[in-house]
Every structure is written in C-alpha cells, then in structure tokens.
Amino acid sequence: MQMLLLKVSTHITEKLGMAPGGEFREVFKEASKVPFCKFHLGDQPIPITFKRAIDTLSFLQKIKLAWGLCFLSDPISKDDVEWCKQDSLEQMMAEMIGEFPDLHCTIVSERDIYLTYMLRQAAWCLELLHASDAECRKCVPSMVVGIVGMGHVPGIEKNWTTDLNIQGIMMVPLLSVSGRVSWLTMKAAFLGLLGYGLYWMGRHASSLVLSLPATQYCLQRAPEAWSHK
The missing domain is CATH 1.20.5 (Single alpha-helices involved in coiled-coils or other helix-helix interfaces)
Incomplete structure (x- = not known):
C-alpha cells in the first residue's frame, strides 16, 4: 500500500510539477529564518497511521483500494487544486467517507485529534513559560503557528475545546490467531x-x-x- 501511495504521489508530481507536501518544506525554510523559532513535526507517526488504516479495511476493500491506486490516471491541474480549496473540499471528503468510511476515520478524523492535541500541548507549554518567568517572555516565541492540511482544519476547530485522549489512536491492533x-x-x-x-x-x-x-x-x-x- 505504501508503494502504491508513492505511485500516486509521483503521478501528482508529474501532473502539477510540484511535490505533495511542498508547502511544509517552505514552512521549514521560513521558520529557520525566525530567531528563537522551534520547528516541531507534530503529526501522527506514519507507520501507525498506515497500520491502523489498513487494519480497518476488509479484504475486499483492500483489493478495491489497491486496484484504484494501481490504475490511477485521472488528469489533475493547478486549477483543479484551487477549485478543491474553494468549493469541492467538503464534497471530496464526503465521497471518501462514502467509499471507505473506516479509512476516512483513521486517516482524517484520528489525525485531527492528534494534531489538535499537539497544538494544544505547544500552546500550553508556551503559556506556562510566560507565566512562570518574566525573563522568558523576551526570548521565548510569543505564538504557536500550526501548518496543517486544509482537510484537517474543521476537525481541529471541532476538537479544540474537548477532552482528548490520544492513547487509543496510538495503538496498533494485533492480528488475531486466524489472521x-x-x-x-x-x-x-x-x-x-x-x-x-x-x-x-x-x-x-x-x-x-x-x-x-x-x-x-x-x-x-x-x-x-x-x-x-
């Protein structure tokens, strides 16, 4: 599955002339120019995401997903990307939910919880430092900036004021005896x-x-x- 997803990434790169995740590379470059700025990778570890995602699919769903990734050849342009940003993001997410609801839960919803938790932890540590020592206010950054995929923004806003427990989404289910x-x-x-x-x-x-x-x-x-x- 990881090889097939890399194939999809290559397909997008060839069509758009840019690699997926390029915005995060630019963020890293800009963050390195800011004094006292700390850059933190706050997403869920990708091996856990993949293992949990694949485990949620039935055998037939795995075959269907692999088939779709193998023969992905739909054309894509920069205009299509901008259109997704403005109009069809919710429609695209709804189609994904209808096709693979469990996959959407693992790849999107669970990562919304993880990203929200990491952002809140960063903000809480910053508030604690500012409150404990006045001298820290001069050298510690005064804000936390989170750079996330646009599909995660609604979930982060929804989870921001709720109690979060990420222990459950960090566990990789063990195979059963029959498995x-x-x-x-x-x-x-x-x-x-x-x-x-x-x-x-x-x-x-x-x-x-x-x-x-x-x-x-x-x-x-x-x-x-x-x-x-």
Whole structure:
C-alpha cells in the first residue's frame, strides 16, 4: 500500500510539477529564518497511521483500494487544486467517507485529534513559560503557528475545546490467531512459488546451455583431449 501511495504521489508530481507536501518544506525554510523559532513535526507517526488504516479495511476493500491506486490516471491541474480549496473540499471528503468510511476515520478524523492535541500541548507549554518567568517572555516565541492540511482544519476547530485522549489512536491492533495463520500461509505460499520459479528457471537454463551446438562439441572433444594427455 505504501508503494502504491508513492505511485500516486509521483503521478501528482508529474501532473502539477510540484511535490505533495511542498508547502511544509517552505514552512521549514521560513521558520529557520525566525530567531528563537522551534520547528516541531507534530503529526501522527506514519507507520501507525498506515497500520491502523489498513487494519480497518476488509479484504475486499483492500483489493478495491489497491486496484484504484494501481490504475490511477485521472488528469489533475493547478486549477483543479484551487477549485478543491474553494468549493469541492467538503464534497471530496464526503465521497471518501462514502467509499471507505473506516479509512476516512483513521486517516482524517484520528489525525485531527492528534494534531489538535499537539497544538494544544505547544500552546500550553508556551503559556506556562510566560507565566512562570518574566525573563522568558523576551526570548521565548510569543505564538504557536500550526501548518496543517486544509482537510484537517474543521476537525481541529471541532476538537479544540474537548477532552482528548490520544492513547487509543496510538495503538496498533494485533492480528488475531486466524489472521496470523492466514498471513503465515500466504507468506509460505509466496516463498514456495518463488523458490519453485527459481528452480524451474535454473533447470531450463541448464538444459538450454547443454543443447547449444558449441557446448555439445566441447563435451564430445573432452574425452579425446583427456586420452591424449
């Protein structure tokens, strides 16, 4: 799934001439120019996001998602991106919810909670420093700026005044016994097919070499050379 998502990223880069996430690179460059500015990566770790997202999908949904990512070829332009910013973001999110509701919950809603928590923690630490020591006000930044994807803004605003517990969204569910058995069976079958394929290719390659005229001639001349010696 990660390889397929990288393929989607490459497709967008080729069509737009810009890499997804370019705005965050610009933020990092600008933040490095501000005195006493600390840059913090506050998103949910991507391995946890991917594992939780894939775990929510059924087998058929995984196949459907993989199929859609493999054959993604819809044209996209900068005008389309601007249109999404202004008019169709909610429509796009609604379509995603209808297609893969559990996936939307993990990739968007849970990360809304995580991002809100991290922003609130940063703001709380800043307020604590300012209240404890007047000297800190001169050297500590006076504000927290959060740069997030536009799809996360409504969720952050919604969660800002609620009690948040991120422990639940940081856990990766363990496979059940049947899931582990299925995974080991698929892995064994794949390795078995791979081994047989290598054996079949090696066997036919050796047969091809022995059938070559030059090889047959060398094998016929070898006994004569040994008798002369």
